[in-house]
Amino acid sequence: MKVLIAGGSGLIGRALTQSLLEDGHEVFVLTRRPESVRLPQGAQAVGWDGQKTGNWLAFLEKSDAVVTLxxxxxxxxxxxxxxxxxxxxxRVRPALVLAEACGRVSRRPKVFLQASAIGYYGPRGDLPVTETDSPGKDLGARICQQAEAASKPVELLGIRHVILRTGVVLARESIILKLMALPVRLFIGGPLGSGTQGFSWIHIADEVSAIRFLLENEAASGAFNLTAPEPLSNAEFTQILARVLQRPYWLPVPALLLRLVLGEMSSLVLDGQFVLPERLQKLGFQFRFPRAEEALRDLLTRRIAV
Ligand SMILES: NC(=O)c1ccc[n+]([C@@H]2O[C@H](COP(=O)([O-])OP(=O)(O)OC[C@H]3O[C@@H](n4cnc5c(N)ncnc54)[C@H](OP(=O)(O)O)[C@@H]3O)[C@@H](O)[C@H]2O)c1
Structure with a gap:
């Protein structure tokens, strides 16, 4: 299969590209920096600006699948x-221009995967959230709704449209995990704010497997939550993090302090939701890391072979 990945140079895109290449697929990565970008060996970098069509249409025409990250x-x-x-x-411009381009090429892709996030649901209480829940109203929710809507017109072209509502991706390189692990490593770990806010996460290996599963499974269309089946509260997650790193868990970080330091961005850690991957599991997807403890042990304590 030939796969065109917009934003394929990022955290999720590189891991997805590597996985596809290992299985013999061909990958074209749309990037704004084709000369300098570092991609897994075998991937082809294709220049674009994410704003308008260009020479990259020739690669779209050759592709069986499009993923925009x-x-x-x-x-x-x-x-x-x-x-x-x-x-x-x-998010919105690249999705719009890709969807529009799908209508122009003589050979269309069969499937179009659109990145979104669990931020779609906005801040929630402690009730579980599934794909049928309504969208939120805050900034993150509005961004997700607009990005999802931007590529929806591909459905009118007969292209299968799948939306990836991803939770916090846990990977060795992930900024969020590094930030959350830092105070714990410094022996000052504890809940952020009340600690009761939901924290819905997914191991990068499962994120990639789930994207591959949705790419290849013709029965899959519409929105899917890409989160582990065990969403936790922020306090529970940080406690597990402390246990894995063999550090104490004791010092709460006051919400007021986070709001003062981070401003509006504090919503990323102070708000949350308990999201379930209901549709993914109904289709039979199996998680390799369903539990946070194993996921964190894999990422933070396992030595990497050199
Ligand atoms: N990582 C997570 O925890 C997480 C959670 C939920 C949802 N998501 C969503 O999943 C997607 C991929 O996440 P990621 O963590 O892999 O992101 P990332 O590492 O930040 O990579 C995103 C890629 O997007 C491209 N990009 C950035 N600005 C752009 C623009 N103005 N026009 C065109 N391309 C642009 C960049 O590619 P070039 O510089 O090569 O052009 C970059 O490599 C994002 O949409 C993100 O919101 C991620």
Whole structure:
């Protein structure tokens, strides 16, 4: 299979590309920096600006599947007005232009996967959230809704459209995991704010397997939550993190302090939801890391072979 991945140079994209290449698939990565980008060996970098069509249409025409993971990370302080606009534009424009381009090429892809996030649901209490729940109203929820809507028109072209509502991806390189592990490593770990807010996570290996599963499974269309079946509260997750790192868990970080330091961006750690991967499990997807303890042990304590 030939797969075109927009934003394939990022955390999820590189892991997905590597996995596809290992199984003999061909991968074209749409990137704004084709000369300097570092990709797994065998992937082909294709230049674009994420705004308009260009020479990359020739690669779209050859592709059986499109995945768009493009988007400026929200884990970037401070959230200025301009940056918040970029959060929208960097997701919505690439999705729009790719969907539009699918209508122009003579040979269309069979499936289109659109990145979104569990932020779609907005801050929730402690009730479990599934794909049937309504969207939230905050910034993250609005970004997700617009990104999802931008590529939906591909359905009118007869292309299978799948939305990836991903939770916090746990990987060795993930900024969020590094930030959460830092105070714990420094012996000052504890809950963030009340600690009761939901923390829905997924190991990078399962994120990649789930994307591959949805790419290849013709029965899959619409929105899917990509989260482990064991969502935790922030306090429970941090306690497990402390146990895995063999550090104490004792010092709560006051919500007020986080709001003062991080401003609006504090919502990334102070708000949350308990999200279940209901549709993925109904289709028979099996998680390799359903539990946080095993996921964290794999990422934080296992030595990497050199
Ligand atoms: N990682 C997570 O925990 C997580 C959780 C939920 C949802 N998601 C979503 O999943 C997607 C991929 O996540 P990730 O962690 O792999 O992100 P990432 O590491 O930040 O990579 C995103 C990629 O998007 C491209 N990009 C950024 N701004 C762009 C723009 N203005 N126009 C076109 N492309 C742009 C970049 O590619 P180039 O620089 O090569 O052009 C970058 O490599 C994102 O949409 C993210 O919101 C991620």
């Amino acid at each position: 493009a988007g400026q990370t929200l884990a970037s302080w401070p959230w200025t007005k301009r940056k918040k606009q970029r959060f929208f534009d960097s």
